[in-house]
Amino acid sequence: QKEVEQDPGPLSVPEGAIVSLNCTYSNSAFQYFMWYRQYSRKGPELLMYTYSSGNKEDGRFTAQVDKSSKYISLFIRDSQPSDSATYLCAMFTGGGNKLTFGTGTQLKVEL
């Protein structure tokens, strides 16, 4: 069983929908939680990061961390076709710098 689990999708939604992307993890030592976005044939780019539990909002994006359930989420409001990409969750303990990634969820936002 992988340390970080993520539904690979693909997830297809109409433009304007609210998207919910999720990851679960098993290592309770993880403290830093990140979401990366990866467009086709490109490298991942950091979208948001959260330390410990709580919510963080940035424009149309909201990241949530529930450490008690070992569950993190990324919500995208008013989704756009330009949001079509693979979204990877990532996390690390803070003691070292090894990022552990989920497998990524492929999102397609259709007109």
Next chain:
Amino acid sequence: DTAVSQTPKYLVTQMGNDKSIKCEQNLGHDTMYWYKQDSKKFLKIMFSYNNKELIINETVPNRFSPKSPDKAHLNLHINSLELGDSAVYFCASSRVQGNTEAFFGQGTRLTVV
């Protein structure tokens, strides 16, 4: 200017060959990484260097040897390539060790035939 650049972008080679992938970052970062992304998009760290010093070496075959001539460069040499080495290899950098934001290159798509 590209922040993290790696060459080549595509590499097709036969089994048994030796090949190198080069990576350079112009961000002034101290830490550089090599990641492997398989066909299912799973991204796994291979190596990490901090100021030219190897600090993470995951369970990677000895055929893979990273080299960091200076903190702006981290190259990856692969000996005796195997079919299973086919993947996309990403170079990345972060400002310091343990920094939350890693900047990734565009990737090198390696196909071993």
